[in-house]
Amino acid sequence: MAESAELYRPGLEGIVAGETSVSTVLQDSLAYRGYTIEDLAEHASFEETAYLLLRGELPSASQLAAFRSELDRHRPLNPHVLEVLRRIPAETPGMDVLRTTLSMAAHFDPYRGNDLDALVGRATYALAVVPGIIAARMRLLAGQPLIEPKPGLSHAAQFLYQAFGQMPTAMNEKILNLTFVLYAEHEFNASTFACRVTTSTLSDMYSALVTGIGTLKGPLHGGANEESIKAINQYKSAAEAQAATETQVGGGKLIMGFGHRVYKNGDHRARILEKYVEPLGRERNDMNRVEIYHAIKNVVWERKKIHMNVDYPCGLVYFFMGLPLDVYTPLFVASRISGWAAHAIEQFTNNRLIRPRSRYVGPEIRPYRPVGER
Numbered sequence: 001m002a003e004s005a006e007l008y009r010p011g012l013e014g015i016v017a018g019e020t021s022v023s024t025v026l027q028d029s030l031a032y033r034g035y036t037i038e039d040l041a042e043h044a045s046f047e048e049t050a051y052l053l054l055r056g057e058l059p060s061a062s063q064l065a066a067f068r069s070e071l072d073r074h075r076p077l078n079p080h081v082l083e084v085l086r087r088i089p090a091e092t093p094g095m096d097v098l099r100t101t102l103s104m105a106a107h108f109d110p111y112r113g114n115d116l117d118a119l120v121g122r123a124t125y126a127l128a129v130v131p132g133i134i135a136a137r138m139r140l141l142a143g144q145p146l147i148e149p150k151p152g153l154s155h156a157a158q159f160l161y162q163a164f165g166q167m168p169t170a171m172n173e174k175i176l177n178l179t180f181v182l183y184a185e186h187e188f189n190a191s192t193f194a195c196r197v198t199t200s201t202l203s204d205m206y207s208a209l210v211t212g213i214g215t216l217k218g219p220l221h222g223g224a225n226e227e228s229i230k231a232i233n234q235y236k237s238a239a240e241a242q243a244a245t246e247t248q249v250g251g252g253k254l255i256m257g258f259g260h261r262v263y264k265n266g267d268h269r270a271r272i273l274e275k276y277v278e279p280l281g282r283e284r285n286d287m288n289r290v291e292i293y294h295a296i297k298n299v300v301w302e303r304k305k306i307h308m309n310v311d312y313p314c315g316l317v318y319f320f321m322g323l324p325l326d327v328y329t330p331l332f333v334a335s336r337i338s339g340w341a342a343h344a345i346e347q348f349t350n351n352r353l354i355r356p357r358s359r360y361v362g363p364e365i366r367p368y369r370p371v372g373e374r
């Protein structure tokens with residue numbers, strides 16, 4: 001028997017596990033600090049969004065300029081971080097690389113103490129170095145020289161410039177900025193909750209962020225954007241995709257990029273991002289892939305009445321932008337650090353150790369027998 005009133009739901013489904021003022025995820029709306037995702041997606045840069053999440057209010061022009069120059073100040077990667085990056089085997093998954101190298105970068109944390117400015121500063125440092133790490137890894141794998149950051153670029157343009165070695169098109173900068181805004185924050189999802197658990201032990205910000213990376217990696221969470229494009233790319237035509245998806249759905253297989261623990265009427269972020277799928281497909285002269293995308297989506301809807309989540313259009317959008325598969329989930333991290341850090345700060349400044357109970361389903365108490373008698 002439990003020692004206290006027992007409330008148990010597998011996967012904590014529907015359980016309220018804490019309070020937050022960072023964002024609200026409801027069936028019919030998503031808002032960061034009271035601003036709807038539609039409004040932010042339409043108008044905000046990622047830098048404004050990250051500032052909003054970290055500080056609670058949108059920045060004034062001078063606050064935004066200061067935040068941008070702080071990001072620029074931290075962008076050049078420490079030589080020891082680069083050295084580690086060069087030594088990691090080529091076949092290592094991008095999320096593992098990020099987990100190791102953000103940990104390495106943490107040793108060069110320029111901030112001291114745990115007041116709000118130091119905590120936000122630490123988040124800013126992590127936000128600045130992660131896209132540089134992803135771009136450097138991309139170029140090392142391609143055998144290309146590394147590109148120094150160019151101060152003054154937007155966060156999205158900076159990554160694309162360092163990744164591809166040339167200034168991005170306005171369209172690519174706009175879409176990457178949009179995905180960064182959409183991915184920035186999502187209440188008590190698995191990785192954010194994991195960050196809060198780590199923080200609740202009074203561990204440090206970087207440990208919380210690295211916890212988040214390990215949790216986001218899984219295909220049931222952030223890894224779905226990579227899996228969804230792998231699925232799209234295995235088909236030659238919409239008819240083939242439709243037939244194969246029918247079989248998979250009929251056989252009870254999970255289709256990556258669909259379904260959500262909270263949203264049952266559709267994911268707002270997916271609808272916002274999907275608007276760019278067709279224009280990009282046309283620009284890339286690859287409407288066949290767009291048709292395959294729709295064919296899979298239609299089967300999952302018709303057969304299971306399950307909507308796509310943001311990872312589904314994101315996989316195809318990143319593919320059209322020419323990004324290698326292995327950076328898709330790391331780019332999710334580049335954005336989500338802002339949400340993770342906002343939650344870590346919130347947890348840290350109003351902390352109670354997160355320590356739930358479990359329901360025991362193992363053997364009854366039994367006597368120990370010495371090894372020779374077993």
Ligand SMILES: CC(C)(COP(=O)(O)OP(=O)(O)OC[C@H]1O[C@@H](n2cnc3c(N)ncnc32)[C@H](O)[C@@H]1OP(=O)(O)O)[C@@H](O)C(=O)NCCC(=O)NCCS
Pocket residue numbers: 219220221222224252253254255256257258259260261262304306309310311
């Ligand atoms: C996100 C996810 C883990 C949420 O899962 P959940 O809240 O536990 O949802 P449930 O497992 O209760 O799903 C209810 C039903 O829909 C089915 N379902 C859910 N997602 C599905 C998917 N992507 N493909 C096919 N069927 C799916 C389940 O199998 C279940 O069917 P059943 O009632 O016949 O057994 C789940 O939808 C999933 O694994 N999606 C694929 C991974 C993904 O895209 N992750 C990114 C999330 S943003």
